[in-house]
Amino acid sequence: MRSLPIIDISNLVSASRDDRIAVAHALDRACAESGFLYISGKQLDWALFRRLHSRAIAYFALEQTAKMESYIGRSQNHSGYVPVGEEQFGEGVVDLKEAYDVNYDYLHAEGRRPLLGPNLWPEMAGFRDDVMAYYAHIMDIGRQLFGAFALALGLDEDHFDAHRLNPPSQLRLIHYPRDDSAQDRPGIGAHTDYECFTLLFATVPGLQIVSRQGGWIDVPLVEGAMIMNIGDMMEILSNGRYLATRHRVKKVREERYSFPMFHTCDYDYVVAPLTNDEAPRYAPLKGGEHLFNQTAQTFAYLKRRIAAGDLALTDVMPLHSFGRRDV
Ligand SMILES: O=C(O)CCC(=O)C(=O)O
Numbered sequence: 001m002r003s004l005p006i007i008d009i010s011n012l013v014s015a016s017r018d019d020r021i022a023v024a025h026a027l028d029r030a031c032a033e034s035g036f037l038y039i040s041g042k043q044l045d046w047a048l049f050r051r052l053h054s055r056a057i058a059y060f061a062l063e064q065t066a067k068m069e070s071y072i073g074r075s076q077n078h079s080g081y082v083p084v085g086e087e088q089f090g091e092g093v094v095d096l097k098e099a100y101d102v103n104y105d106y107l108h109a110e111g112r113r114p115l116l117g118p119n120l121w122p123e124m125a126g127f128r129d130d131v132m133a134y135y136a137h138i139m140d141i142g143r144q145l146f147g148a149f150a151l152a153l154g155l156d157e158d159h160f161d162a163h164r165l166n167p168p169s170q171l172r173l174i175h176y177p178r179d180d181s182a183q184d185r186p187g188i189g190a191h192t193d194y195e196c197f198t199l200l201f202a203t204v205p206g207l208q209i210v211s212r213q214g215g216w217i218d219v220p221l222v223e224g225a226m227i228m229n230i231g232d233m234m235e236i237l238s239n240g241r242y243l244a245t246r247h248r249v250k251k252v253r254e255e256r257y258s259f260p261m262f263h264t265c266d267y268d269y270v271v272a273p274l275t276n277d278e279a280p281r282y283a284p285l286k287g288g289e290h291l292f293n294q295t296a297q298t299f300a301y302l303k304r305r306i307a308a309g310d311l312a313l314t315d316v317m318p319l320h321s322f323g324r325r326d327v
Protein backbone atom coordinates (compact mmCIF):
# COMPACT_ATOMS: atom_id res chain seq x y z
CA MET A 1 0.00 0.00 0.00
CA ARG A 2 1.23 3.50 -0.77
CA SER A 3 1.53 5.83 2.18
CA LEU A 4 -0.66 8.92 2.40
CA PRO A 5 0.46 12.08 0.59
CA ILE A 6 2.34 14.78 2.49
CA ILE A 7 2.03 18.39 1.39
CA ASP A 8 4.32 21.21 2.49
CA ILE A 9 2.07 24.26 2.82
CA SER A 10 4.88 26.71 3.71
CA ASN A 11 4.33 28.67 0.51
CA LEU A 12 0.72 29.47 1.35
CA VAL A 13 2.16 32.44 3.22
CA SER A 14 4.38 33.44 0.31
CA ALA A 15 3.79 36.89 -1.21
CA SER A 16 3.98 35.27 -4.64
CA ARG A 17 0.66 34.13 -6.05
CA ASP A 18 2.47 31.55 -8.21
CA ASP A 19 3.93 29.98 -5.06
CA ARG A 20 0.47 29.78 -3.50
CA ILE A 21 -0.99 28.31 -6.68
CA ALA A 22 1.70 25.61 -6.69
CA VAL A 23 0.64 24.56 -3.17
CA ALA A 24 -3.02 24.66 -4.21
CA HIS A 25 -2.27 22.29 -7.12
CA ALA A 26 -0.37 19.90 -4.87
CA LEU A 27 -3.22 19.98 -2.34
CA ASP A 28 -5.77 19.39 -5.08
CA ARG A 29 -3.93 16.34 -6.41
CA ALA A 30 -3.44 14.91 -2.94
CA CYS A 31 -7.08 15.40 -1.92
CA ALA A 32 -8.39 13.96 -5.19
CA GLU A 33 -6.27 10.89 -4.54
CA SER A 34 -6.88 10.49 -0.81
CA GLY A 35 -9.35 11.82 1.75
CA PHE A 36 -6.52 11.72 4.33
CA LEU A 37 -3.12 13.34 3.99
CA TYR A 38 -0.45 15.10 6.01
CA ILE A 39 0.48 18.76 5.99
CA SER A 40 3.74 20.26 7.12
CA GLY A 41 4.92 23.85 6.95
CA LYS A 42 7.04 26.52 8.55
CA GLN A 43 3.93 28.37 9.74
CA LEU A 44 2.88 25.50 12.05
CA ASP A 45 3.73 26.65 15.58
CA TRP A 46 4.70 23.56 17.60
CA ALA A 47 5.17 25.58 20.79
CA LEU A 48 1.43 26.34 20.74
CA PHE A 49 0.71 22.65 20.16
CA ARG A 50 2.81 21.67 23.16
CA ARG A 51 1.04 24.22 25.37
CA LEU A 52 -2.34 22.88 24.31
CA HIS A 53 -1.21 19.36 25.14
CA SER A 54 -0.01 20.43 28.63
CA ARG A 55 -3.31 22.16 29.35
CA ALA A 56 -5.22 19.06 28.29
CA ILE A 57 -3.12 16.84 30.59
CA ALA A 58 -3.81 19.17 33.54
CA TYR A 59 -7.51 19.50 32.78
CA PHE A 60 -8.28 15.79 32.37
CA ALA A 61 -6.38 15.05 35.60
CA LEU A 62 -9.02 17.00 37.59
CA GLU A 63 -11.63 15.19 39.68
CA GLN A 64 -14.72 14.18 37.76
CA THR A 65 -16.93 16.57 39.79
CA ALA A 66 -14.63 19.47 38.90
CA LYS A 67 -14.73 18.55 35.22
CA MET A 68 -18.53 18.27 35.31
CA GLU A 69 -18.74 21.92 36.38
CA SER A 70 -18.07 22.74 32.75
CA TYR A 71 -20.33 19.94 31.37
CA ILE A 72 -21.17 20.58 27.73
CA GLY A 73 -24.90 20.36 28.51
CA ARG A 74 -24.54 23.62 30.45
CA SER A 75 -23.16 25.58 27.53
CA GLN A 76 -24.95 27.77 25.02
CA ASN A 77 -22.83 26.84 22.01
CA HIS A 78 -21.99 23.16 22.43
CA SER A 79 -18.73 23.73 24.26
CA GLY A 80 -17.34 22.21 27.45
CA TYR A 81 -16.59 18.88 29.05
CA VAL A 82 -17.77 15.69 27.35
CA PRO A 83 -17.65 12.79 29.83
CA VAL A 84 -17.07 9.15 28.87
CA GLY A 85 -20.26 7.77 27.30
CA GLU A 86 -21.76 11.16 26.41
CA GLU A 87 -21.03 10.79 22.72
CA GLN A 88 -22.02 7.57 21.02
CA PHE A 89 -21.47 6.68 17.39
CA GLY A 90 -22.12 2.94 17.30
CA GLU A 91 -25.25 1.34 18.77
CA GLY A 92 -24.62 0.21 22.33
CA VAL A 93 -20.86 0.79 22.12
CA VAL A 94 -19.43 3.23 24.64
CA ASP A 95 -16.08 4.60 23.62
CA LEU A 96 -13.52 5.04 26.33
CA LYS A 97 -12.82 8.70 25.74
CA GLU A 98 -13.52 12.07 27.29
CA ALA A 99 -13.17 15.47 25.63
CA TYR A 100 -13.20 19.20 26.09
CA ASP A 101 -14.92 20.87 23.16
CA VAL A 102 -14.19 24.46 22.23
CA ASN A 103 -16.29 26.31 19.73
CA TYR A 104 -16.13 29.68 18.00
CA ASP A 105 -16.42 32.20 20.84
CA TYR A 106 -19.42 34.19 19.59
CA LEU A 107 -20.15 36.97 22.05
CA HIS A 108 -22.77 39.07 20.19
CA ALA A 109 -26.35 38.90 21.44
CA GLU A 110 -27.67 39.02 17.88
CA GLY A 111 -27.34 36.13 15.46
CA ARG A 112 -27.02 33.32 18.00
CA ARG A 113 -27.55 29.80 16.70
CA PRO A 114 -27.40 26.39 18.38
CA LEU A 115 -23.62 26.32 17.78
CA LEU A 116 -22.97 30.07 18.02
CA GLY A 117 -22.64 31.61 21.46
CA PRO A 118 -20.03 32.21 24.15
CA ASN A 119 -17.68 29.38 25.06
CA LEU A 120 -17.89 27.70 28.42
CA TRP A 121 -14.55 27.59 30.25
CA PRO A 122 -13.32 25.73 33.32
CA GLU A 123 -11.95 27.73 36.21
CA MET A 124 -8.36 26.84 35.57
CA ALA A 125 -5.71 29.51 35.32
CA GLY A 126 -4.12 29.69 31.87
CA PHE A 127 -6.41 27.11 30.23
CA ARG A 128 -8.55 29.57 28.31
CA ASP A 129 -5.57 31.68 27.17
CA ASP A 130 -3.54 28.77 25.84
CA VAL A 131 -6.49 27.00 24.25
CA MET A 132 -7.63 30.22 22.58
CA ALA A 133 -4.09 30.97 21.36
CA TYR A 134 -4.05 27.56 19.69
CA TYR A 135 -7.57 28.08 18.35
CA ALA A 136 -6.57 31.40 16.75
CA HIS A 137 -3.46 29.81 15.26
CA ILE A 138 -5.21 26.83 13.76
CA MET A 139 -8.02 29.07 12.47
CA ASP A 140 -5.39 31.01 10.59
CA ILE A 141 -3.89 27.84 9.10
CA GLY A 142 -7.46 26.93 8.11
CA ARG A 143 -7.93 30.31 6.43
CA GLN A 144 -4.79 29.69 4.36
CA LEU A 145 -6.07 26.26 3.35
CA PHE A 146 -9.51 27.62 2.42
CA GLY A 147 -7.65 30.01 0.10
CA ALA A 148 -5.80 27.05 -1.43
CA PHE A 149 -9.03 25.08 -1.87
CA ALA A 150 -10.63 28.09 -3.55
CA LEU A 151 -7.73 28.24 -6.04
CA ALA A 152 -7.87 24.47 -6.51
CA LEU A 153 -11.57 24.67 -7.35
CA GLY A 154 -11.02 27.49 -9.83
CA LEU A 155 -12.48 30.25 -7.64
CA ASP A 156 -11.09 33.55 -6.42
CA GLU A 157 -8.57 32.92 -3.68
CA ASP A 158 -10.66 34.90 -1.18
CA HIS A 159 -13.90 33.14 -2.16
CA PHE A 160 -14.54 31.63 1.28
CA ASP A 161 -13.70 34.75 3.31
CA ALA A 162 -17.21 36.19 3.02
CA HIS A 163 -18.67 32.83 4.10
CA ARG A 164 -16.44 32.45 7.10
CA LEU A 165 -17.18 35.48 9.25
CA ASN A 166 -18.25 33.53 12.38
CA PRO A 167 -17.77 29.87 11.47
CA PRO A 168 -18.68 27.38 14.23
CA SER A 169 -15.41 25.50 13.78
CA GLN A 170 -14.83 23.22 16.72
CA LEU A 171 -11.58 22.33 18.39
CA ARG A 172 -11.71 19.15 20.43
CA LEU A 173 -9.25 18.18 23.15
CA ILE A 174 -9.74 14.41 23.32
CA HIS A 175 -8.34 12.11 26.00
CA TYR A 176 -8.35 8.34 25.59
CA PRO A 177 -7.36 7.02 29.03
CA ARG A 178 -4.91 4.17 29.31
CA ASP A 179 -6.75 0.88 29.06
CA ASP A 180 -4.77 -2.29 29.72
CA SER A 181 -7.68 -4.49 28.67
CA ALA A 182 -8.02 -2.75 25.33
CA GLN A 183 -9.00 -4.98 22.44
CA ASP A 184 -8.73 -3.94 18.84
CA ARG A 185 -12.21 -2.48 18.56
CA PRO A 186 -13.29 1.08 17.83
CA GLY A 187 -12.36 3.78 20.33
CA ILE A 188 -14.38 6.23 18.31
CA GLY A 189 -16.94 4.54 16.08
CA ALA A 190 -16.48 4.78 12.33
CA HIS A 191 -17.64 8.08 10.88
CA THR A 192 -16.87 10.84 8.43
CA ASP A 193 -16.30 14.35 9.75
CA TYR A 194 -19.19 16.69 8.99
CA GLU A 195 -17.31 19.89 8.17
CA CYS A 196 -15.06 21.02 5.31
CA PHE A 197 -11.75 19.66 6.56
CA THR A 198 -10.11 18.59 9.79
CA LEU A 199 -6.58 19.33 11.02
CA LEU A 200 -5.39 17.03 13.77
CA PHE A 201 -2.38 16.16 15.81
CA ALA A 202 -2.22 13.24 18.24
CA THR A 203 0.27 12.00 20.81
CA VAL A 204 0.25 8.31 19.81
CA PRO A 205 -1.08 6.38 16.79
CA GLY A 206 -4.55 4.79 16.77
CA LEU A 207 -6.37 6.47 13.90
CA GLN A 208 -7.49 4.16 11.10
CA ILE A 209 -9.15 4.85 7.76
CA VAL A 210 -11.02 2.81 5.20
CA SER A 211 -8.69 2.27 2.28
CA ARG A 212 -9.97 2.60 -1.27
CA GLN A 213 -9.40 -1.13 -1.61
CA GLY A 214 -11.60 -1.66 1.47
CA GLY A 215 -10.44 -2.68 4.95
CA TRP A 216 -8.98 -0.64 7.80
CA ILE A 217 -5.48 0.79 7.55
CA ASP A 218 -3.45 2.60 10.20
CA VAL A 219 -2.58 6.27 9.85
CA PRO A 220 0.91 6.55 11.36
CA LEU A 221 2.07 9.76 12.99
CA VAL A 222 4.62 11.74 10.99
CA GLU A 223 7.08 13.92 12.87
CA GLY A 224 6.52 17.62 12.16
CA ALA A 225 3.26 17.05 10.26
CA MET A 226 -0.44 17.32 11.03
CA ILE A 227 -3.05 14.90 9.77
CA MET A 228 -5.62 16.49 7.49
CA ASN A 229 -8.85 14.98 6.20
CA ILE A 230 -11.73 15.95 3.96
CA GLY A 231 -15.18 16.25 5.59
CA ASP A 232 -18.74 15.95 4.23
CA MET A 233 -19.04 19.63 3.31
CA MET A 234 -15.87 19.73 1.20
CA GLU A 235 -17.03 16.57 -0.56
CA ILE A 236 -20.15 18.51 -1.56
CA LEU A 237 -18.35 21.79 -2.37
CA SER A 238 -15.95 19.90 -4.67
CA ASN A 239 -18.84 17.93 -6.22
CA GLY A 240 -17.23 14.67 -5.15
CA ARG A 241 -13.72 15.43 -6.44
CA TYR A 242 -12.57 15.09 -2.83
CA LEU A 243 -14.18 12.37 -0.71
CA ALA A 244 -14.86 12.28 3.00
CA THR A 245 -13.21 9.07 4.17
CA ARG A 246 -14.63 7.00 6.99
CA HIS A 247 -12.28 6.63 9.93
CA ARG A 248 -12.16 5.41 13.51
CA VAL A 249 -9.82 5.25 16.45
CA LYS A 250 -8.85 1.72 17.35
CA LYS A 251 -8.29 0.67 20.93
CA VAL A 252 -4.73 1.22 22.02
CA ARG A 253 -3.36 0.35 25.44
CA GLU A 254 -1.45 3.57 25.78
CA GLU A 255 -2.98 6.78 27.03
CA ARG A 256 -3.69 8.96 24.02
CA TYR A 257 -4.52 12.62 23.39
CA SER A 258 -5.70 14.01 20.09
CA PHE A 259 -6.61 17.53 19.02
CA PRO A 260 -8.78 17.76 15.93
CA MET A 261 -9.97 21.13 14.61
CA PHE A 262 -12.99 20.90 12.33
CA HIS A 263 -12.92 23.79 9.87
CA THR A 264 -16.29 24.91 8.59
CA CYS A 265 -18.14 27.87 7.04
CA ASP A 266 -20.76 30.15 8.58
CA TYR A 267 -23.79 28.56 10.21
CA ASP A 268 -26.21 29.89 7.59
CA TYR A 269 -23.96 29.17 4.61
CA VAL A 270 -25.63 26.81 2.16
CA VAL A 271 -23.13 24.19 1.06
CA ALA A 272 -23.52 23.28 -2.62
CA PRO A 273 -21.15 22.16 -5.37
CA LEU A 274 -18.96 25.08 -6.52
CA THR A 275 -17.82 23.57 -9.78
CA ASN A 276 -19.58 25.37 -12.64
CA ASP A 277 -18.66 23.06 -15.48
CA GLU A 278 -20.28 19.90 -14.08
CA ALA A 279 -23.82 18.88 -13.19
CA PRO A 280 -24.19 18.95 -9.39
CA ARG A 281 -23.99 15.48 -7.84
CA TYR A 282 -25.17 16.66 -4.41
CA ALA A 283 -28.21 18.50 -3.15
CA PRO A 284 -27.48 21.72 -1.25
CA LEU A 285 -27.13 21.41 2.51
CA LYS A 286 -27.59 24.06 5.19
CA GLY A 287 -24.15 23.89 6.77
CA GLY A 288 -24.80 24.77 10.41
CA GLU A 289 -28.02 22.85 10.51
CA HIS A 290 -26.31 19.71 9.17
CA LEU A 291 -23.59 20.07 11.76
CA PHE A 292 -26.03 20.51 14.62
CA ASN A 293 -28.36 17.72 13.43
CA GLN A 294 -25.50 15.26 13.20
CA THR A 295 -24.21 16.35 16.61
CA ALA A 296 -27.69 15.96 18.12
CA GLN A 297 -27.79 12.33 16.98
CA THR A 298 -24.65 11.44 18.91
CA PHE A 299 -24.63 13.53 22.13
CA ALA A 300 -26.66 12.27 25.10
CA TYR A 301 -27.60 15.75 26.41
CA LEU A 302 -29.11 16.69 23.05
CA LYS A 303 -30.88 13.34 22.70
CA ARG A 304 -32.45 13.96 26.13
CA ARG A 305 -33.68 17.37 24.97
CA ILE A 306 -35.23 15.84 21.88
CA ALA A 307 -36.88 13.07 23.93
CA ALA A 308 -38.29 15.67 26.36
CA GLY A 309 -39.72 17.69 23.48
CA ASP A 310 -37.46 20.69 24.21
CA LEU A 311 -35.61 20.40 20.93
CA ALA A 312 -36.91 19.55 17.46
CA LEU A 313 -34.63 19.02 14.48
CA THR A 314 -35.55 19.81 10.89
CA ASP A 315 -34.22 18.21 7.70
CA VAL A 316 -32.33 15.51 9.56
CA MET A 317 -30.12 13.23 7.49
CA PRO A 318 -29.16 9.85 8.88
CA LEU A 319 -25.67 9.52 10.32
CA HIS A 320 -23.22 7.95 7.87
CA SER A 321 -24.99 9.41 4.87
CA PHE A 322 -21.58 10.35 3.54
CA GLY A 323 -18.30 8.68 3.00
CA ARG A 324 -17.26 5.39 1.56
CA ARG A 325 -19.53 2.63 2.71
CA ASP A 326 -17.39 -0.41 1.92
CA VAL A 327 -16.89 -1.15 5.63
O1 LIG B 1 -8.62 10.92 17.89
C1 LIG B 1 -8.44 10.89 16.67
O2 LIG B 1 -7.34 10.65 16.19
C2 LIG B 1 -9.59 11.11 15.71
C3 LIG B 1 -10.79 11.71 16.32
C4 LIG B 1 -11.90 11.86 15.32
O3 LIG B 1 -11.96 11.22 14.31
C5 LIG B 1 -12.95 12.86 15.56
O4 LIG B 1 -13.00 13.41 16.67
O5 LIG B 1 -13.75 13.10 14.64
Ligand SMILES: [Fe+2]
Nearest residue numbers: 191192193247
Ligand atom coordinates in the same frame (compact mmCIF):
# COMPACT_ATOMS: atom_id res chain seq x y z
FE1 LIG C 1 -13.29 12.17 12.90
